[in-house]
Amino acid sequence: RSDPPGGPAKMVLAQLGGSISRALAQMSNATVIDEKVLGECLNEISRALLQSDVQFKMVRDMQTNIRKIVNLETLAAGTNKRRIIQQV
Numbered sequence: 001r002s003d004p005p006g007g008p009a010k011m012v013l014a015q016l017g018g019s020i021s022r023a024l025a026q027m028s029n030a031t032v033i034d035e036k037v038l039g040e041c042l043n044e045i046s047r048a049l050l051q052s053d054v055q056f057k058m059v060r061d062m063q064t065n066i067r068k069i070v071n072l073e074t075l076a077a078g079t080n081k082r083r084i085i086q087q088v
Helices: 007-029 035-051 056-069 081-087
Strands: none
Touching (some): 007 035, 035 056
């Protein structure tokens, strides 16, 4: 068996990047961005991070911080919620 250039670490990063991209794409395909859609996106990203051996506390803190920054209830109507979430 031959490992790809960069070894297993590169494979983990590629899988993590793919998982995050898929989660963001699913959110982008949603008709309305609400708490449920944001939660599903964050959960998918969190699962990918945990599978990549990121510490649980860091993942939990990331989720908390994103939810504080992207408070969907306080965003004005007409605000591009997708863009705000993707920038975070």
